[in-house]
Amino acid sequence: MIDGADLAARMAGLEPIGLGPDGTTRLAWTSEDDATGAWFADQAQALGLRVERDAAGNRWALPPGDGPWWAVGSHLDSVRAGGRFDGALGVAAAFAVAARSAKPVAVISFADEEGARFNTPTFGSRALTGVLDVADVLGRADADGTTLAEAMRGAGVDPDGLADAPAALERLRGFVELHIDQSTDVDAAGAPFGVVGALAARRRLALELRGRADHAGTTSMEERRDAMAVAARVIVAALDLGLAAGLRITPGRLLVAPNALTTIPEHVRLWLDARGADAAALDGFVAALTEQAQALGAEGRVEVTLRVESRSDGTAFDRTLRERLSAGGAPEVLCFAGHDAGLVAARRPAAMVLVRNPTGISHAAAETVALEDAAAGATAILELLAAVA
């Protein structure tokens, strides 16, 4: 049994790293990232684990011998002005599990999970599982003009080796991640932690509406081709269709041209993010919205195009692992954020535990968990590994 004091002791070494007045900032490939690596090495050494860094910069704490091993872990990077628990809690819990496990267990800290610097979320787990577009990412520049390749090299990881990252997968038998809940779902279930049944499916839709820029006064309503008027009706249609299908719909980004007080909008670009448990429900939503958007465009004399710009069909985690983790009564939850465990699940048995977050606040200094709740989740992982490892 793992307790909160154990986790508190392990977290204490991390907390000063990147701590500023607005929260914790530990971007990938920086000196803060190096400092979390030093903490990782200390934790590993205390347990007699050896540290290796794979070709993607993921840090592994490995038991003696050749493996493959079951591993527990998460990530040590953060967003800008993030919280103390997102990622870090899962790596601290992993060392607590490894410390108490009768079976050999590895610990992983995935590189650049947040992707906050180069827009490369789940970088390390994508590289490990062979789904990272290496050529696409290495040339990306951060806000200062530094490329990812330069940043990796500066952090001691050879970018030319990145494509070889999947070789490290051979060490891995299975993977379990503990993470702070980024919603109030676990709290709403009244449990200290929940077991993730699946990561949600997602579609990002890019819409383009082309009307005509006319005078806001002199053009009759019957003649005008108002791209914004149609865009508003399309957003309402998307929200209503999503509500009926139990989906989460976000009209996050919208660009209007010419965006002038007395000119009818000619051109609107609109992005909708749609998420749900079920890829089929999302496909049904996209089909229905496409039809409604075309009808609304025809009615408003506006040309509407709708394109699925990116898609993920979601990830169901290993049923056996989920059932063992839930044996103590932990609720099963659907997770609407992306996680390293979701990538690993495509190649190895994987599971994920979310720790209760009473406010649901995430990616901000105010995110919070009770360490006793996290210890309960870590204990469930310990018990799972006793059975499967």
Next chain:
Amino acid sequence: MIDGADLAARMAGLEPIGLGPDGTTRLAWTSEDDATGAWFADQAQALGLRVERDAAGNRWALPPGDGPWWAVGSHLDSVRAGGRFDGALGVAAAFAVAARSAKPVAVISFADEEGARFNTPTFGSRALTGVLDVADVLGRADADGTTLAEAMRGAGVDPDGLADAPAALERLRGFVELHIDQSTDVDAAGAPFGVVGALAARRRLALELRGRADHAGTTSMEERRDAMAVAARVIVAALDLGLAAGLRITPGRLLVAPNALTTIPEHVRLWLDARGADAAALDGFVAALTEQAQALGAEGRVEVTLRVESRSDGTAFDRTLRERLSAGGAPEVLCFAGHDAGLVAARRPAAMVLVRNPTGISHAAAETVALEDAAAGATAILELLAAVA
């Protein structure tokens, strides 16, 4: 009777001025503005009229003696890449009327009617009628950083005298303007020209919606405070309320923050332009929209504020003048754009004729009228002045 050939001959001298590949550009206080002034002086001289420029830079062609006189006119400035007829047609027609009138008639070319350079529409007629906020406008800068005061001085008009512009009103007994229709309303009535019954009333509404920026995935629909979702429903409500009340509603400008693909919009600023024949109908619209916007905000947990940023209750033109202009069967139309005659109408008997524009295109090189139609409108003005001057 005025014919199209007369108007064509007068327009011929204007057409090269400011003509570029995209249309005609004659901004106020520029060398193109000077060139139209030279044309104005030539036209006046040929009719034995003397030219005076008032303190706002409006050009007057005056009969001998002291007045006051009836005047006909419009403006010679244009928007960027505008058409050949907007304004210029009315000044050419005014000289044609003055040439044939048995009574003394003045011609006016109002300064900076379009306001395209300093966002000062109907500048000259506002100054003349004493409703221009002189202190507010003189410091405004154009895209190159030149202030209006500097531009006026460069064009030979002393900005320090601007507040004295209303003195010139003493010369004026009444005013009639001929202008290209900026809609298809006259064409739809099957007439060569229409008589403006009134300029439409207008309200500009500024709305602000404040929600909360949360994660597009992890925040449930019940918890989110999506400012854009509510803004879309408010736009649809405004369009539907406007349609029911016979108003013209334009959601012309919209700013979303943070405007990111996977973040729920926290803050939306939205401007709605509403126009109609009737100030009371517009006030009813604003009241109903305010109520619906508050309800939609409450439902979406978004704070909504709605402010009337500018308002005009419209202008009914002189009934006697309208009836005489319509004597030949010309239809009465409601005009949804602002015009110099609308400003003058507050101080002197005034009327306005709109010439058929088959496409309704305005503020673009493609705007067009048949000069025979314009000549019919000018002839009606000539006959009106024979009766009232």
